[in-house]
Amino acid sequence: MPVHNRDIAERFTRLANLLEIEGANPYRVRAYRNAARTIGGLSVDIADLVAKGEDLTRYPGIGKDLASKIRTLVETGELPDLAEVEKRVPTELSDLMAIEGLGSRGVKALYKRLGITGLDDLEEAARAGRIREVERFGEKSEHAILAEIEKLRGGAPERMRLADAEDVARPLVEHLTRAEGVEAIEVAGSFRRRKETVGDLDILVACADSGPAMERFVGFEDVAEVVSQGSTRSTVRLASGLHVDLRAVSPSSYGAALHYFTGSQAHNIAVRRRGVERGYKINEYGVFLSGGGEEPVAGAREEEVFERVGLPWIPPELREDRGEIQAGEQGELPELVTEDDLLGDLHAHTDATDGADSLRAMAEAAAARGYEYLAVTDHSKRVAMAHGLDADRLRRQMEEIDRVNDEGKGATLLKGCEVDILEDGSLDLPDDVLAELDLTVCSIHYQMNLPREKQTERVLRAMDNPHFRILAHPSGRAINERAPMELDMERIIEAAAARGCVLEVNAQPARLDLRDVDCRLARERGAMLALSTDAHSTDNLGLMRFAVDQARRGWVGPGSVVNTRDLGGLREALRRR
DNA sequence: GCCGTTTTCGGCCCGACTGTTTTCAGTCG
Ligand SMILES: Nc1nc2c(ncn2[C@H]2C[C@H](O)[C@@H](COP(=O)(O)OP(=O)(O)OP(=O)(O)O)O2)c(=O)[nH]1
Ligand SMILES: [Mg+2]
Ligand SMILES: [Mg+2]
Ligand SMILES: [Zn+2]
Numbered sequence: 001m002p003v004h005n006r007d008i009a010e011r012f013t014r015l016a017n018l019l020e021i022e023g024a025n026p027y028r029v030r031a032y033r034n035a036a037r038t039i040g041g042l043s044v045d046i047a048d049l050v051a052k053g054e055d056l057t058r059y060p061g062i063g064k065d066l067a068s069k070i071r072t073l074v075e076t077g078e079l080p081d082l083a084e085v086e087k088r089v090p091t092e093l094s095d096l097m098a099i100e101g102l103g104s105r106g107v108k109a110l111y112k113r114l115g116i117t118g119l120d121d122l123e124e125a126a127r128a129g130r131i132r133e134v135e136r137f138g139e140k141s142e143h144a145i146l147a148e149i150e151k152l153r154g155g156a157p158e159r160m161r162l163a164d165a166e167d168v169a170r171p172l173v174e175h176l177t178r179a180e181g182v183e184a185i186e187v188a189g190s191f192r193r194r195k196e197t198v199g200d201l202d203i204l205v206a207c208a209d210s211g212p213a214m215e216r217f218v219g220f221e222d223v224a225e226v227v228s229q230g231s232t233r234s235t236v237r238l239a240s241g242l243h244v245d246l247r248a249v250s251p252s253s254y255g256a257a258l259h260y261f262t263g264s265q266a267h268n269i270a271v272r273r274r275g276v277e278r279g280y281k282i283n284e285y286g287v288f289l290s291g292g293g294e295e296p297v298a299g300a301r302e303e304e305v306f307e308r309v310g311l312p313w314i315p316p317e318l319r320e321d322r323g324e325i326q327a328g329e330q331g332e333l334p335e336l337v338t339e340d341d342l343l344g345d346l347h348a349h350t351d352a353t354d355g356a357d358s359l360r361a362m363a364e365a366a367a368a369r370g371y372e373y374l375a376v377t378d379h380s381k382r383v384a385m386a387h388g389l390d391a392d393r394l395r396r397q398m399e400e401i402d403r404v405n406d407e408g409k410g411a412t413l414l415k416g417c418e419v420d421i422l423e424d425g426s427l428d429l430p431d432d433v434l435a436e437l438d439l440t441v442c443s444i445h446y447q448m449n450l451p452r453e454k455q456t457e458r459v460l461r462a463m464d465n466p467h468f469r470i471l472a473h474p475s476g477r478a479i480n481e482r483a484p485m486e487l488d489m490e491r492i493i494e495a496a497a498a499r500g501c502v503l504e505v506n507a508q509p510a511r512l513d514l515r516d517v518d519c520r521l522a523r524e525r526g527a528m529l530a531l532s533t534d535a536h537s538t539d540n541l542g543l544m545r546f547a548v549d550q551a552r553r554g555w556v557g558p559g560s561v562v563n564t565r566d567l568g569g570l571r572e573a574l575r576r577r
Numbered sequence: 578g579c580c581g582t583t584t585t586c587g588g589c590c591c592g593a594c595t596g597t598t599t600t601c602a603g604t605c606g
Contacts, residue, residue, distance in 0.1 A: 031578035
């Protein structure tokens, strides 16, 4: 696999940046950025699509020209347009745009006037006080640039995991709720869309007078810096480094503002374009008639905005401009799975291996959540670090499960095991003991760096075992910690669909594996999913909502999720083909 | 560069905040 989607997206982003610095047509620049966004949000590998000769123009924002450029890039590893523009302007200029407050115009001016091409040049010029000599720069921007360089040198800024963002948001929302005159408050942006990571927090408040809320916001104890402050919008940096935007509007604009601030940017643009087509101007204050007129025709509720452009209310998780608008228009928005749909959890550990709580405690905690069943899936022996089970210990655990089930106090415990998939694709326990289980959860914990073809074969071979049921944390990634394994996920999804294997959506906040886009591909290809917490304690059972988030972002409905079924239905759904 | 139950050409979302702007460009949401 020579060219990853990520590489293709990065090249087009670079091309867009350099063209913008050169002063190219901004809509052409936007077209390249859109293409980068589309490609970055794909589950299938573009290189595979090209190899199969598929028509790339079926993807929105990719026309004949871009399709041909992509094909060239995949086949030759080269993007001739990028090579061309790099002959005219230094490619490092694109990286300078990562500096906050520095855009294409600023970079161009610094390059033309001072010959600055990289971070080192920029720092030197700033220290020498030469930046302020350039038009549209001054003392303040010069200092700001130095500060930003400092931050950038301290390591690339990471996006924050959604679960961590919740912990940051909670006290801040609590703090703002107590501001005078706040009638409604919501964390919007990527947080509301439930993206796996967030770049910042975007908080919206409704109030007649924004003053008290804004003051309270910048006065929050964790604020390290007030980046900007106005009457309707302020931005702060928290001690953790996370930025927070607060937007304040009157209650009559709350719906329009919530729509605006929830995004995504691409979704907003698409909805606003529909507005233009229908004679409206849509902004964060409401929907207005294009001809002018001060009075909005809608704005208090989010539904009104959609209604004006002929759409039903679209769940935030879908608002990525990835087909939700067309689906809404045609009345074909998917029914999305909810936490209430789930009748059990199919991946959990106990104190027999690396879990914190007993079988009995886990069964009772599952019942307290209203579950009908809980699969106990402790590690197999290969995972020695977790004191994994051999056949004997697993059999003793099965006996204990029988006893706990007989007591009938908790949810029904299913006999399972998280069986390690060994390097050759065989499973870590003998078939005879696996045959005694209700289900297996199979996963890779070692040798995660095999080449793509081998790693894919390893998983497919594991599926050959008739006792294989669920593929757990399929990519093995840990967000901000460990890259996913090299895998042909499309092949794995297709194999799962064909052979009656189930793919897990692991709810551990660092995993979220499958990803949203993989969930969507799985649904499209007819593979079944299991939403599971991989709980290592009774509390961990409560992580389920994070798996639900990503499944919903993947357009997944209850029908594609095995643990929406009752025990009888589940056993049916887990039958192998 | 993309795209079309108005269009195959001529549009392409719309607004807040900052700084050096002397009347608004640049950057960002
Ligand atoms: N109409 C419009 N809305 C925008 C634009 N840029 C951002 N927004 C809206 C939609 C975004 O979801 C919202 C918050 O902006 P952010 O930059 O924080 O993006 P978002 O939260 O979606 O992603 P993030 O995880 O923060 O990178 O503001 C834009 O160019 N036009
Ligand atoms: Mg955001
Ligand atoms: Mg933001
Ligand atoms: Zn596990």
